[in-house]
Amino acid sequence: MWFFRSPHIVYGDEALFHLSQLQGRKALIVTDENILRLGFVQKVEKYLKDAGFETHIFSEVEPEPSLETVLKGKALAENLNPDWIIGLGGGSCLDAAKAIWLLYENPALDPRAINPFEELKLREKARMVAIPTTSGTGAEVTWAVVLTDKAEQRKLSLGAPVNTPDIAIIDPDLVMELPPGLTASTGMDALCHAVEGFTSIWHNDFSDGLCLQAIKLIFEFLPRAYEKGKEDREARTKMHYAATLAGLGFINSMAALAHALGHSLGAVFHVHHGRAVGLFLPYTIEYCANAGGTRYGEILQFLGIPFKDEKEASSILVNKIRELARTIKEPLSLAEAGIAKEEFERALGKLVENANMDACINTGTRIPSEKETEMLFLYAYEGKSIDF
Amino acid sequence: MAYRFPSDEWIKALCKTLNESEAYAEAAKNWEGDFYFIIEPDSEFKETVYLYMDLWHGKCREAFEVSDPSIKDPEFRIWAPYGTWKKVILGQLDPIQGLVTRQLKLKGDMIKIMRNVKAANELVKCCAKVETEFAA
Numbered sequence: 001m002w003f004f005r006s007p008h009i010v011y012g013d014e015a016l017f018h019l020s021q022l023q024g025r026k027a028l029i030v031t032d033e034n035i036l037r038l039g040f041v042q043k044v045e046k047y048l049k050d051a052g053f054e055t056h057i058f059s060e061v062e063p064e065p066s067l068e069t070v071l072k073g074k075a076l077a078e079n080l081n082p083d084w085i086i087g088l089g090g091g092s093c094l095d096a097a098k099a100i101w102l103l104y105e106n107p108a109l110d111p112r113a114i115n116p117f118e119e120l121k122l123r124e125k126a127r128m129v130a131i132p133t134t135s136g137t138g139a140e141v142t143w144a145v146v147l148t149d150k151a152e153q154r155k156l157s158l159g160a161p162v163n164t165p166d167i168a169i170i171d172p173d174l175v176m177e178l179p180p181g182l183t184a185s186t187g188m189d190a191l192c193h194a195v196e197g198f199t200s201i202w203h204n205d206f207s208d209g210l211c212l213q214a215i216k217l218i219f220e221f222l223p224r225a226y227e228k229g230k231e232d233r234e235a236r237t238k239m240h241y242a243a244t245l246a247g248l249g250f251i252n253s254m255a256a257l258a259h260a261l262g263h264s265l266g267a268v269f270h271v272h273h274g275r276a277v278g279l280f281l282p283y284t285i286e287y288c289a290n291a292g293g294t295r296y297g298e299i300l301q302f303l304g305i306p307f308k309d310e311k312e313a314s315s316i317l318v319n320k321i322r323e324l325a326r327t328i329k330e331p332l333s334l335a336e337a338g339i340a341k342e343e344f345e346r347a348l349g350k351l352v353e354n355a356n357m358d359a360c361i362n363t364g365t366r367i368p369s370e371k372e373t374e375m376l377f378l379y380a381y382e383g384k385s386i387d388f
Numbered sequence: 389m390a391y392r393f394p395s396d397e398w399i400k401a402l403c404k405t406l407n408e409s410e411a412y413a414e415a416a417k418n419w420e421g422d423f424y425f426i427i428e429p430d431s432e433f434k435e436t437v438y439l440y441m442d443l444w445h446g447k448c449r450e451a452f453e454v455s456d457p458s459i460k461d462p463e464f465r466i467w468a469p470y471g472t473w474k475k476v477i478l479g480q481l482d483p484i485q486g487l488v489t490r491q492l493k494l495k496g497d498m499i500k501i502m503r504n505v506k507a508a509n510e511l512v513k514c515c516a517k518v519e520t521e522f523a524a
Binding site for chain 1: 411414415482484485487488489490491494495497498499501502503504505506509
């Protein structure tokens, strides 16, 4: 027994218009200062006001949102009593919005205890719309919530299935001006979701197709979106859809080892999430393939790339991902990501500890021991292929 | 030798298996907390059985079947019908998926659980290593 969860997805040109069809009285928009500056909040507010809403803004979400930030947002929600929470922004804003929504309806819940194992209340006070302004995290369609525990210097992989947004609005206009660097990092995040979602131990017939289509779109359109930006509207649009497809794919089958390593790296060195998980992906593919029982060949088959056996398939896929990363100027190693050797060595113990506590470490086809986790970090630092 | 599930001898065999597992010792090295594994009746099995297990820093300190559940007040309780436990032990049901879909239910400090999913995974792997004969 398993389930497939998805919000109601509104996509395409003018998708934001759907906000003017919402029914309710008061909306709390959860976003960040940058999105506010870009004028997206005003667009959202206009549609909500057309629908008769009173709107309020919480724009204090920082990259890698902290426990403190979501508690602050929850306090504001309790004061305002909104009946809609609107998450607007990148993955950080959407994750923060989901957490604020859940905490608003479960006031006694400690955010560190957001979990998929207990029944948590939701939709008694409010519903949620998620509107992504990057093409990568898929947070608009997932129930995953990643929060940062600053005291512990650790990212917490949290989530409760009930926390899936009610509506996801995928409007390509919101990503036309995305800078190349962010296009690249968030695109690698989407690729990692799709590959890990397809190959996790919980993969299933409902999520497989979404992951495969996302992989195909990303290989085809990410280089174009990166190089041509808004001049290639098709590429921008396809990447925006690919990110949502990948999000929907992985949340119904789960992300895996590259995410566990990436979360750990992000918490310690503040490397962008997409860059971090994308960087680890080739290494974790090699690591999993070395033990067998993987299905990278099926990905190549879908892409129409010939291969002899699963081992060769994994190697071709790894090369293809590294080639893509090079094209969009993403680092291939931790050293290339600008992490100083001494700092890395000093933090290695913490990196390993964080990764081993991350829930995503359990859903790959191969679960590393502490020693292997350490070696994965060391190899990824140097850019060495995994030979164990 | 096969151990009958659920029984005192089975939970003691699991305790021994955990204490012999390096992977469990490593994954659960920070874990502190005791459990009731509660086997509920279903169409195959007609009793409720409480199995107690005290887990401490990667080791099992003690484990036994409890006839009166009020004698212990463990930090965690995990319960499911007999048939669901059987599927978990036979590797037919991923325990985390079982928990997410509420086929297995869990009560306790969720902050601790979310930090120790790998330990829970290793614990269940050890269940599969215990040679088991099912009561029904």
